Amino acid sequence: MIGLAWHTIRARRSSLVGSFVALALGVGLLAGMALTLASTIGAGDRGPTWYVTPQVVVSGVDTVSVTTGSGEDRETESLRTDQRLLPADLVAKLSTVDAAVVVDHAVPAAAAGAPGDTLHPWSASTLHPFGWVAGGPPTAAGDIVLTAPTRHRPGDEVTVHSVRGAQRFTVSGVLDGAPPALYTTDAVAADLAGGTARAVAFAAPDGGSGSALARRVREAVAGDTDPARKVRVLTGNDRRRAEPDPDGDKREVAISLLATTCGLAGFVSVFVVAGTFSYAVAARRREFGLLRTAGATPRQVRRLVLGEALAVGVLASAAGGALGTAIAPPFAAWLARSGFAPDDFTAHFIFWPVAAAFGTGLLVALTGAWLAARRAGRVRPVEALREAAVDGRAMPVVRWVVGLACVAAAVPMIAVFSSIRSADATALVMLVAMLLIVACAMFAPLVIPPLVWLLTAPLAAARGATGMLARNGARTAVRRTAATAAPILVTVGIAAATLISLGTLFSAVESATRDRITADAVAVPAGSPGIADATVEALRAGPGVTAAVPATDTRVFVRDGDSPADWLGRYIHGPDAARVLNVPLDAGSLADLTGTGTVAVPAGRWKLGETASLWLGDATPVTLRVVAVLTPQVDLTDTVLLPWDLRAGHARPLADVVYLRGDPPSTVDGVAVVPVGDFVSVADREQRDTNRLAAIAVLGMALVYTGIAIANTLVMATADRSRELATLRLSGATPRQLVRMVGVEAVLVTCVGVLLAGVVTAVVVAGMRSALDGLAPSVPIDAPWRVLGGITAACLVTAVAASVVPAALLLRRRPVELAGIRE
Template structure:
């Protein structure tokens, strides 16, 4: 049968072009996302920069763990944290006295902005450990001096403004260091070297690392073993691992890229499987007459299946190689676009990595075998006479399997849809995609039933012989109609469901947040340093100010029972209820004071006075008492409110990113905030501007996720319609021989394509409408007056593009076929 498959492939190669194109482009889509995802996960391969000349670096832990079970069933789940925990204050002195240590340099780090450039303040003693090519000027000798790192336009002797965690300062540039990374063309984080005393003061005397130099004759590995015995629980780093104690300027961007590309890979896998499986199934269904003839000549069902699977293997191998090669061309431009859009580091690119290509080719081959195998099983199961009859008219398209799995996928989409309001847009993009995929898969499985109804309704206005033939043709060949409408369904459906669901969630989330704010104005930080305590105090002392409440975004990790789960959190100052309308259902927000309290939403299941285990962003474990429980709300769900005093004790994030203000003259507030790097604006203007910026970022993120997938499905629409039209050449000849003119035949083909396109679009609209109705019903529980938001323009453009592709892909091959004389065309073999 494999020999026969090869012969069939050679003799009917034009029939395999459609499946080859679908599979090759599907593999290309998978491999392209796989290559960029692999590049984002691989991260940077740079060596240590700050600690190039240190033999061992000791840093605090940057993970949190939860252990469950006992004995053989004991399991530990670990999650990385945003920052490292501080080291004990006496650890540097203990390590300095350790045998084999020539020098121990304690590291203090704090955010700083010098001359408008955000960076990190470090002690000058740590500079000797780094990779630098030269110093212009001299070291800092006074607490108001700073050494900057190149590139900078500042020179020794310049007086520069600075924003620090202690407030605004004016510093004198004593020197400029050139990092080796800059000389090599890299872009390391900016550093401001201060005196050791000044750096320790800005860091609140927190030690972030201790760098050690080994004495003569002592190896780094030997010293590391001695250090581990003295500093249990700390990270002891040697070799290239020393860079883990340094801030990675690309880490946040790489994490965003990895998250976005993970979602993109999921969407790519879905559309590839959907399109490739449907195309193979359709291609096999087109050849039922051929299989029927093979059955009449004695071929067994097993031989039919082997024949089809053999053909699928041949097509799969060739298409996998072609798609993988094409992805090597497509991946770098896609990676560069991600970098230009701010979703990846500046120099992010994709390069040749073998495993994504092998994985994409393997998935493509597997999908080809499954798609062809399912269709072949049905074709091989019928008796020869039934197969001949079934080759002309579709009788039974829906089997029990399609009903069962269609309803199961639909139920899964409904269940996940109910969870969406508890997550929101920022964290729920992947879930939105999954809901859309489940709903569209259900619609695809149930399409034969739904398409029949839609064709009747949409085709009712068609009059005349041409319109009647187009409608009856679509209804008679229901399998073909469903197969050609499927890529339109997935293309329009993906665009409509994801864009409408995310827009509705976003609008509800932002409207809820705007309704919650009662502050008259807000002061926001213009740099990552934030607004320091002196600036907050200055705002609070402005005449007429009734409340000035600082707030800072952070993240925490909660013991969920099986693993440490990351949650959003905000440190907030006293008087929060004066600037925000908080829906407290138990306890009082006034109790959010000290360093051991927390306020949570009711969805977390905690009760007032309950003690909860929480890890802060710097991996510090704390036990907090619940003092207030807030009603479920889309903008506060999965958010913990922490007391400002706790944030002061853990200043890794810097100062306040926003200060909510009640009362006060705007001009006086601006004068108070300006020296500290703050901007004052009306609360509503600030929220609207922030909403617009974040919405645009979400829109571009959706484009990154959907862009290539929609391009692929758009090509799949044309590919499927070309396959379907080419298969109807004898039908076109019969119409010509019965007296139809070429114009009438083309109008019939065009009307049927429009009917199929509108049916696929209508089915996608039904899916989107159902999802939106379910989302709105769920939103009424967490939003006062939820509104459905549909971005009509992009959805309409996608639908119009799909319809145009369907019509052109039907008319062009039909017009080419009609150029052949009707008698000759009627003699063409099926």
């Protein structure tokens, strides 16, 4: 059997090379995505960069947790929040600890031409090493110290935008080697912070024990049991947890994006590899028939096939692992450049993702080969020889079982996401599309004959030899047609279902957003970290302005079963909201959204007059009275409206946007006033750009792989048709006619794949539109026809080229030589 296996390997090089390429690239894709995802683990672990010199740091908590069960069954789910500020009385209490104490106030602030987005007291400069570029520390209330690189020098005047609006300061010095920040005198920083602090840092006097200092600090805060005032006492590398983590959100985005990408990569890899190996074995029925006639047992046939699959699988999976290791770093770098990951994010070699991809590829290859080999080993010798010409039973039991299972799984999912009437339906889009694609691939042998008959009706009417041959070949060799159409189905199906569904969702959100804003103009920050209350008052007092309503978005956290859920919280002045926003309500009134104990909630979870328990963005637990219930809308999903006065001490003391009614001034220091249409258009354009890059990140690598798979599968299929082409040549067909026949068949295969992909897309998009119906003023189907047309055209060109070129090369041989090429 070893000699026989070696002979078949040499005789069927094209088939084995095709299998090798499909598996190597599939494992490479899966390994590359898995490596990139695995590289996010621990990516944020580092030592402190701000709190370098103190031994102990006290800061507010930055997590919310839900604990369930008890004993061994006790489980806790946590989410990261903004860091809670330390109140002024707690700061005063901590300042009495016997140690060198630095109270680190941190205020959002920015100055043109200077790095950093927070302002700190000068005493905080001792918390980390630094050097001087020029000048010295601030001594007067109007002094400020900047960090390099900056164009400013000591003596320059700069405008600083902070919680007090625009203020003028004089540069007293420029630091080198310090983290980006702005420094004023301690008194000015404390005044701007309202007495609150981001952290309090401690250093033991005269090189004393850090552990003893930490114990004294813990004793100082031990008596305060109010959960809203809970603090953390941090030492060692944990001190970095008191520092802002500007890359935290990017890491979460990268993890979410890469999880989706990795799932899609796994699906297309398994789909293509299983199909390729199954087809490669099924195409050898004549060879197996000869082996059975020569006395080989079914077990020997299966051992032969599995032995070849094992040899190819090991080599190809190893090559794929090396390829994945090579493509992961460039992909990670692209994610960082595109803003989906931190700037310093890199992918590095980790053994277990590569090993998992290796094992997955090998298992899928052996499974695909084994399923096909079982059927090949069961047939009688004469039947095998007869089946080599025409597909008799193209729908084995396995196809029925897998196809029906996928349909059975997809139907309830479609029903669910069509009825939940929420944007959350998008989470099921790709999964439903995958199930339907597999189902279409399994049932392809049933639908291919009528589809080909329909597509080739014009060719039949023309009565040309080329059209007749192509038509008959595609209809009778249904296994070959199904196998070659499968990569086209997955390429177009995944792209179309995903892009059209997400485009439709975004169009619905855009429609709702445009309908929501009834203001005449919108004020947005310009060169400042936000809009200060003083600036809001200046806008409100402007001539011709009848309403100026600020709003700030934050995160809130709501218990969802056994874990906290991340929702959107929007602070807004309720009594004036109706003058600038069209917020549909099921019950209550936004005019009651006042004080610090009220909330407006989405319908379905709470009722009017009930109390809602949640955590604010800084992890502060609150219980608020429901004064309004929002009508379900696509842009208000998982959103609560909070009273403006509750923002103090819990959210950034700056507004993200101010909605204006009347005729506002065109220029205000630190603010840009723009028409509502321009504001929405810019936001929509930015969102579309982000969505486009996200689609590239999720679909790009997978579509490149499936594109290669199209070419690979069709090259294999054409190379295995040497006997058929030889017979046609001996029957009088010319090489040109046969090349045209192969080209027409490639076009038919592409059409079949695209039509099946169209069925998948239509079902998914119909479900998505049903889910969004009534959640927005309009739900237009938004299809990127140019992109989808380009993908379809690329599939067609690839299919034709991958079929015609190998056929033309085969037909350069004499018919007799061609007929014996496999024997």
